[in-house]
Amino acid sequence: MFLQQVINGLTIGSVYALIALGYSMVYGILELINFAHGEIYMLGAYLGIIFLAFFTAIGLTAYNLPLALFLTLILSVVFCASYGFTIEKVAYKPLRNAPRLSPLISAIGVSIFLQNYVMLTQGATDKVFPHLFGASGFQFVSVRMTYLQLVIILTSVVLMVALRLFVRNTKMGKAMRAVAQDKTMASLVGVNVDTVISVTFIIGSGLAAVAGLMVAMYYGLVNYFIGYIAGIKAFTAAVLGGIGSIRGAVFGGILLGLVESLGGSYISSEYKDAYAFIILIIVLLVKPGGLFGRAELEKV
Amino acid sequence: MLELIDIHTFYGPVEALRGVTFEVRQGEVVCLIGNNGAGKSTALMTISGIMRPAAGDIFFEGISIKGVSPHRILRMGISQVPEGRRIFPKLTVRENLEMGAYSGRGNAASLLEKVYTLFPVLKERHKQAGGTLSGGEQQMLAIGRALMSSPKLLLLDEPSLGLAPIVTSKIFRTIREINREGVTVLLVEQNARAALKLSERGYVLENGSVSLHGRGEDLLNNELVRKAYLGE
Numbered sequence A: 001m002f003l004q005q006v007i008n009g010l011t012i013g014s015v016y017a018l019i020a021l022g023y024s025m026v027y028g029i030l031e032l033i034n035f036a037h038g039e040i041y042m043l044g045a046y047l048g049i050i051f052l053a054f055f056t057a058i059g060l061t062a063y064n065l066p067l068a069l070f071l072t073l074i075l076s077v078v079f080c081a082s083y084g085f086t087i088e089k090v091a092y093k094p095l096r097n098a099p100r101l102s103p104l105i106s107a108i109g110v111s112i113f114l115q116n117y118v119m120l121t122q123g124a125t126d127k128v129f130p131h132l133f134g135a136s137g138f139q140f141v142s143v144r145m146t147y148l149q150l151v152i153i154l155t156s157v158v159l160m161v162a163l164r165l166f167v168r169n170t171k172m173g174k175a176m177r178a179v180a181q182d183k184t185m186a187s188l189v190g191v192n193v194d195t196v197i198s199v200t201f202i203i204g205s206g207l208a209a210v211a212g213l214m215v216a217m218y219y220g221l222v223n224y225f226i227g228y229i230a231g232i233k234a235f236t237a238a239v240l241g242g243i244g245s246i247r248g249a250v251f252g253g254i255l256l257g258l259v260e261s262l263g264g265s266y267i268s269s270e271y272k273d274a275y276a277f278i279i280l281i282i283v284l285l286v287k288p289g290g291l292f293g294r295a296e297l298e299k300v
Numbered sequence B: 001m002l003e004l005i006d007i008h009t010f011y012g013p014v015e016a017l018r019g020v021t022f023e024v025r026q027g028e029v030v031c032l033i034g035n036n037g038a039g040k041s042t043a044l045m046t047i048s049g050i051m052r053p054a055a056g057d058i059f060f061e062g063i064s065i066k067g068v069s070p071h072r073i074l075r076m077g078i079s080q081v082p083e084g085r086r087i088f089p090k091l092t093v094r095e096n097l098e099m100g101a102y103s104g105r106g107n108a109a110s111l112l113e114k115v116y117t118l119f120p121v122l123k124e125r126h127k128q129a130g131g132t133l134s135g136g137e138q139q140m141l142a143i144g145r146a147l148m149s150s151p152k153l154l155l156l157d158e159p160s161l162g163l164a165p166i167v168t169s170k171i172f173r174t175i176r177e178i179n180r181e182g183v184t185v186l187l188v189e190q191n192a193r194a195a196l197k198l199s200e201r202g203y204v205l206e207n208g209s210v211s212l213h214g215r216g217e218d219l220l221n222n223e224l225v226r227k228a229y230l231g232e
């Protein structure tokens, strides 16, 4: 029972972590809480359904399921990345020198716009993501893990390790860290700050797209509102770990997943959505900067 | 090499530069002195493209760089060591230097060797986070970082600020050495005496415009300069 809940918690926690990374990276660079980020995740889920339906219609899904899924993933990521890129250019960049509240309000506007855009074009009712894997999985000792859970966890781990290597070792990754620390100085050494900001949005949105697609497969249902709850939870995870910190987003996400899953089964599942915030309050009281963060949270 | 013509720069409603005109010729060390708030840092930030002048023009090697983005200006060969050093605190010393070479001007490996020869302490500390260095070491790192882009023109904003006299004289010696190797230098300093001794020419900035200029030696002997900036 306990281990089973740990597996479930890790699965959903790694999804939270993927979304939290987007919040954290954008905050780290722009000190902006990108409220539209949850909507990118929601779009990722919808785009997954749309592209998979297309590949099913042309017969690819029946012919080669892994290839169809892989192409669905790539296309969702590319589309979400371009949404993220465009949102930054249209809704945030013009406000870069405006008072701090302005881009925040713009972000909320984008979020509401995207929710309604999807509701109008896709309908207000739940959409079903086709059951592709059934419940097949494997058993070890008393724990059952579905293949889908394994795929979700592995995919997340691979993406997070890749992101870390990218930020640590590549030229663009170093430029991102430099911009996060001092934008003026970064441009004085020749970094095109606009490009770095765009790359940050592209990466964050791509990760959210992967998360959206995986959750759509996991729960099988999608609606235009899923970005709201997931966004709030991932944002909580980011703050929990210390917003602006990549490591923090990963640990915050996983911690949150575990707390929800264990709290849901040992205490009460009624309050599942509240545990996140209880933990958040405790962490902020004890360590205001988050688990891995700097203590500069008053900026929020 | 560098020419500012009647430059006006604003912070919102505040006019920090009110028609600044000066030039720096190839190979020179030129200093800019003036009281707090005179507009010295604003002048450097305007040259580097961080601040956009509202009027006037700036030419670098005959090309107007007014309104050009900072990263393009750096690529043209103007590098700045800003006031307060602005080391990337969480990058290592080595990574700070690598950021200096971001533009890809010059050969990063040989530039790094050169910087390490100039400031051996940076080599010793290459794995340490930039923010943990002492003030003097940070100043060396900031100069080293600026040299990593192999600049034609180096802008230095108060490199001696807050440093012990020994470190200050080491920094000034290094500036002379850098200049001898062919880098033109525009130096902003509170320490007017040391700066004027080092410079071929100097400009005095007062309330956002140039009130006086001349050869370094002449300014050192100038009555007004002695009273206002050399504390005599």
Ligand SMILES: Nc1ncnc2c1ncn2[C@@H]1O[C@H](COP(=O)(O)OP(=O)(O)OP(=O)(O)O)[C@@H](O)[C@H]1O
Pocket: B011, B014, B015, B016, B034, B035, B036, B037, B038, B039, B040, B041, B042, B043, B083
């Ligand atoms: N970010 C800013 N916002 C508003 N006004 C500013 C800003 N930065 C500088 N100023 C104003 O512009 C004027 C020139 O400032 P600047 O920093 O260029 O002076 P400085 O000569 O470098 O002084 P210091 O010797 O103290 O470094 C000052 O009156 C200052 O108050």
Ligand SMILES: [Mg+2]
Pocket: B040, B041, B042, B083, B157
């Ligand atoms: Mg200054």
